[in-house]
Amino acid sequence: METRKSGFGRVLIFGLIIFIFYIFLFLIYKFWIREEIARIYVGQGSGLFQSLIDWIYPRFTTEKARLPLDFFMRKADQIIFRLGLILLFGLGFIFLSTFKPSLRARWTSFWEQKMSVKQSRILHILLGLNVLYITRDWLEDLFAYSSLTGFFYPSFIIRVLGWGYPSPEILGLAYGCMLCALWLSYWQEYPETYLVVFALIFVLLQAYLFSFHKLDHTYAPLNSIIFGFPILLYYARQATANQLLTMPAWPLLWMRCMVAACYFLAGVEKILVGGLAWFYPQNLAAYLGQHPSSWGLWIAREPILSTTISILVVLFEISFVAILWFPRFAAGFLFAGCLFHWGIYGVMGIGGWLHYWILSYFIFISWDKIIRPKTRLGCEAGKPRIE
Amino acid sequence: MKLNKNGKIVTQIFGVCILLVPFLLQSNMYPLFYYGMFSEVLHQTNQQERLVIETTNASDITEIFLASSIGMDEGHFLYVVRYYYYHNKSQQLFSQLNQILKKSKKFKRWKLYKIIEIPSEISDTVDIVLWKPESQVLEEY
Numbered sequence: 001m002e003t004r005k006s007g008f009g010r011v012l013i014f015g016l017i018i019f020i021f022y023i024f025l026f027l028i029y030k031f032w033i034r035e036e037i038a039r040i041y042v043g044q045g046s047g048l049f050q051s052l053i054d055w056i057y058p059r060f061t062t063e064k065a066r067l068p069l070d071f072f073m074r075k076a077d078q079i080i081f082r083l084g085l086i087l088l089f090g091l092g093f094i095f096l097s098t099f100k101p102s103l104r105a106r107w108t109s110f111w112e113q114k115m116s117v118k119q120s121r122i123l124h125i126l127l128g129l130n131v132l133y134i135t136r137d138w139l140e141d142l143f144a145y146s147s148l149t150g151f152f153y154p155s156f157i158i159r160v161l162g163w164g165y166p167s168p169e170i171l172g173l174a175y176g177c178m179l180c181a182l183w184l185s186y187w188q189e190y191p192e193t194y195l196v197v198f199a200l201i202f203v204l205l206q207a208y209l210f211s212f213h214k215l216d217h218t219y220a221p222l223n224s225i226i227f228g229f230p231i232l233l234y235y236a237r238q239a240t241a242n243q244l245l246t247m248p249a250w251p252l253l254w255m256r257c258m259v260a261a262c263y264f265l266a267g268v269e270k271i272l273v274g275g276l277a278w279f280y281p282q283n284l285a286a287y288l289g290q291h292p293s294s295w296g297l298w299i300a301r302e303p304i305l306s307t308t309i310s311i312l313v314v315l316f317e318i319s320f321v322a323i324l325w326f327p328r329f330a331a332g333f334l335f336a337g338c339l340f341h342w343g344i345y346g347v348m349g350i351g352g353w354l355h356y357w358i359l360s361y362f363i364f365i366s367w368d369k370i371i372r373p374k375t376r377l378g379c380e381a382g383k384p385r386i387e
Numbered sequence: 388m389k390l391n392k393n394g395k396i397v398t399q400i401f402g403v404c405i406l407l408v409p410f411l412l413q414s415n416m417y418p419l420f421y422y423g424m425f426s427e428v429l430h431q432t433n434q435q436e437r438l439v440i441e442t443t444n445a446s447d448i449t450e451i452f453l454a455s456s457i458g459m460d461e462g463h464f465l466y467v468v469r470y471y472y473y474h475n476k477s478q479q480l481f482s483q484l485n486q487i488l489k490k491s492k493k494f495k496r497w498k499l500y501k502i503i504e505i506p507s508e509i510s511d512t513v514d515i516v517l518w519k520p521e522s523q524v525l526e527e528y
């Protein structure tokens with residue numbers, strides 16, 4: 001009882017410190033930063049602040065020519081609001097995990113789950129096929145950009161590294177090394193090492209593809225998967241060395257969380273940025289008008305249908321995270337995801353039937369339960385004899 | 388299984404950070420992605436801006452410049468044009484395009500039109516930038 005009381009006191013003091021810190025930040029923002037933004041907008045900002053804005057939000061100069069000051073103020077207000085939201089959720093999480101042992105136990109048991117080594121092997125193969133398909137035209141694009149280096153505008157990571165656009169020879173070599181590292185990850189003793197090399201080159205080449213004024217989210221889920229894969233392979237190797245059939249599943253769960261978060265955050269953004277107006281039929285109609293198609297224009301003329309679709313889109317995006325807690329219904333979530341991307345493609349012409357976000361769904365499928373031949377140890381994969 | 392204890396916590400924190408940083412700043416910081424695509428509210432009555440590039444060759448034939456002629460997607464090219472135009476770097480844009488096309492085509496005049504389109508109204512050209520490669524002079528009117 002005494003421990004619980006002292007724990008409560010600690011959390012309360014911590015919460016109070018966070019609250020005071022937030023109020024302090026809020027006042028700085030309200031009385032200094034806001035005015036500084038207004039000055040930058042009219043081209044009278046201080047050098048340091050201007051550099052900071054250029055670094056964080058490089059499109060500011062481009063956008064301010066066509067958007068009113070109010071737009072940027074709302075964006076800035078959102079930063080301080082979002083910070084408050086993050087701190088509130090963070091504190092809520094700490095509070096609940098301290099005083100709700102059942103919640104903490106559920107959290108722990110979620111991350112303590114096991115998976116079969118066989119599942120990791122299948123996922124590894126599918127990752128390779130996925131990468132081969134997705135990167136099939138990268139080299140062609142990268143070579144094409146070689147003749148457009150006048151428009152080179154380094155993406156964030158390249159700006160931090162301070163690198164220029166490489167020669168076609170270097171690009172070809174990097175692409176070759178990337179595929180080679182992926183290939184070696186299947187045959188060598190330490191697959192995770194090769195996959196780290198592969199992941200680094202994969203991210204870097206993508207950074208160059210995004211260094212010509214346009215970044216798209218096509219590869220976002222796959223990036224998250226690739227960050228977590230070396231850890232998955234590390235556990236698979238350890239389990240194999242110890243003749244275990246199961247291994248910790250948390251790297252896979254982490255990847256699933258990251259992919260689900262892509263959808264969740266896209267949904268949250270629509271609510272935070274667009275608010276209630278995002279669900280007005282005029283909004284969807286305007287988007288459909290920007291990407292016209294016969295189906296899209298028909299939907300745009302039906303206000304009730306437009307609002308229904310808008311609500312369904314946000315509902316789907318926000319509820320996709322539930323796939324983490326209800327893997328039994330994964331097929332339903334994934335099918336809804338396919339319908340979502342196919343719908344966008346059919347109505348707006350964005351993406352494709354084999355959308356790259358759909359390709360990332362392979363990590364949500366329990367392949368070892370679908371493919372269940374008897375192992376040489378005489379038990380079914382996924383139902384280990386040795387723990 | 389040494390990685391299990393600390394690795395799990397570090398990876399979880401790393402995951403939260405890479406999601407929260409762009410969420411907080413509302414900006415893509417590749418390899419960190421901001422998922423704000425399609426979140427802005429659009430109004431059909433809003434005026435739409437168009438940036439169009441026009442070229443004139445030695446035979447005085449005038450054509451709309453197509454992004455495909457430099458191997459770029461039309462939508463992507465618009466990002467590039469908007470960047471140079473709003474940073475007052477139109478001359479640099481024309482010069483780069485001229486340089487890229489030097490071997491295949493020669494133009495004596497480059498023009499960039501900023502057109503404002505308001506639904507159900509006649510489009511209005513609000514700005515024209517002219518550049519002649521020979522004189523290297525940029526005119527705006």
